[in-house]
Amino acid sequence: MLKKKRTMLRKPRKYIEPSFHAYVHERLARDPVWAWSRLDTEAMTSLLGLQFIAYLDRLEYAKYDVEPAIEAMERLVESIDAKSAELARDRSEWASVIRHLNRLNRRQLELMRLNDEKLFPELAHLALEMMNRIEMIDDALLHSGTDRTEIGMRYAEWLRILNRMADHLDCLALRHFCSAFKRGEIESLAAVCLGCNFLRAVAGAIEFRLTDAWMWDFARRYYDLGALIALGEQFDFDRFDDDTNELHPDVADLLYGGAEDRV
């Protein structure tokens, strides 16, 4: 009887199924090729790109506002399209290369919006190649000799948004640490804590593919997608509410303790 009861009560899952992040997680777990310590930097950035798109998907399910990041990618794609049209008008041989690569970027964004289970393999393939496309487009633009100021600004905007998201997750994790910990949401809290550095690593990887500069040591460690997406099936970021979650008394004291005296 007890056994029967146990089987009837399904344990809550750590992530949403079916979903793109679950698909990527299962694929990476199955595929022994992705041993981080055996990858070169290019492959590391590719893997981070794939994990990033899966992570955005997970955050979206948890009611985190990922629109600014996706919109920044869309604006970047539009800028690249405008530039390739400009190059086509100037009869540059690079126009068709850039247009073709950017068409794949557009397709990736379209699939992210569609979120169709049948199209997950295609989206995973495109996401895995995203960093390569970023670099190839940048190289093609460089060789074409065109002005890259606007596209550079779009990249900077995208990176700024990723770093801002990381800072926001930092802030949420620390501010709501005590309440979430007391509620026993250990894995969710760990996932949020890990997400901060993961997003910085993704921004660092994009920067590396564009400039060859190691502004953030993205290669230093492997980000386990399983831990990143283990927010819990029922989890959403509405739980990290400043009005209902109490700060640890010492934290409240540190943040607001001296405020009255100062006033």
Add this chain to the structure above:
Amino acid sequence: MNFIPMWRISCTEVRKIVSEAVKPYWVWMLERVGIEWRRTIGLSEFFMLLLSRLSWEQYDVRPVVKALARMNDPELAEIAETFEAAERDGRDSDFERLRELSREVFQRLRDRCEAWRSRDAEAAEEAVLRLLRPLNSLRFRLRDDMLRRHIRYFEGAGPEPANLGNWLICYRALECAIDTVEAIRNPEAAAPESFTADTEALRAVFDWNGDAEDVMYAFWHRELADIMGVEQEG
């Protein structure tokens, strides 16, 4: 490829600690990452690594190891002995043996308790409780330390929140281990949650203070200096 910037070697504090320490089991395991094939490790294997990691942070894990030794089971006693020997002498052969043995800790514990319970339920209960008590006190200390650590961020002194996340993963593993022992003690208790870790992620998971790689590097540097017969600078 794991690029370790050269400035890490100048972390004199870490080098000083390492110069007087025996290489612990968890550091040895981190060194295997990249040399051996990536694999998923279960709670049992992770648990012994966690004990080693906790010991490095000055948590007293001896009562847990002693309780394992006193389970009246030759294999569990061997696990406890090998753990103590590995942490005391830092020999590769002990580390290898410990890794091999540690894969079966909870299964062995379950089998032992079931056999024991049928003969002397009271003694079996007492033996499991002897293990549960220090595990619970470790959990409480870890919980308090984590809460204290998160306060330090607001004082501007904490390392990255990701380190706190790594700590939380280890705390979760400890909770799972306690639930597993509880389930062994009381077979009608709720089934414990499973816990697995990717060996590739271990370097991050055991990085609680942002210095795991410094520790690893300092041990590597010391071993290299020993091989070359060079005296290390203070």
